[in-house]
Amino acid sequence: QTVVTQEPSLTVSPGGTVTLTCASSTGAVTSGYYPNWFQQKPGQAPRPLIYTVNNKHSWTPARFSGSLLGGKAALTLSNVQPEDEAEYYCLILNGGTWVFGGGTKLTVL
């Protein structure tokens, strides 16, 4: 069964840049894994940010971007704002089924 691994936690300063990654136990993540990224704040439903590697939803702030980096899916936050403090989840398609990563808790400090 596929395991999707994310950094458990990251810390970034306001105005800084941070990259979160998403790795698959089955090998390199490619566009065919259709990675999605979500932001979740306490008590709220996940908010979709990115789909199919680097496509933004109409509500996704410009400072969020997706990419493939070193065999992983990546989410980069530029000019980080205090309100970006949240849990971030990736989701990939593997073997016809979808798998979430364990999440990255992003602290803005």
Place this chain on the structure above:
Amino acid sequence: QISLKESGPTLVRPTQTLTLTCTFSGFSLSTSGVGVNWIRQSPGKALEWLALIYWDDGKRYSPSLRSRLSITKDTSKNQVVLTMTNMDPVDTATYTCAHLYRSGFDHWGQGIMVTVSS
């Protein structure tokens, strides 16, 4: 605009079968490329994908839960139903449905908290 809402019991007994309904609006589940997923999240834990039904009635299940899950759709009622058998306290979670279009999970319901307890 697209919206989804989950409904069903909030308390089930161990060994019982859970039946949840996702009622949606703003899209048709007969449109090519569209799907509806079920996802759950246990308190303090990560999101877990459970199942997906496509516009063409194709179905996908989490390998670890496949034997316990069933997903169906009623296109005329704009509903998707998930059943999970043999419920256990570890299945206590918020269950959420989400719209899928062209591999993007773009709209989610608010979720329903289901507690499994005797």
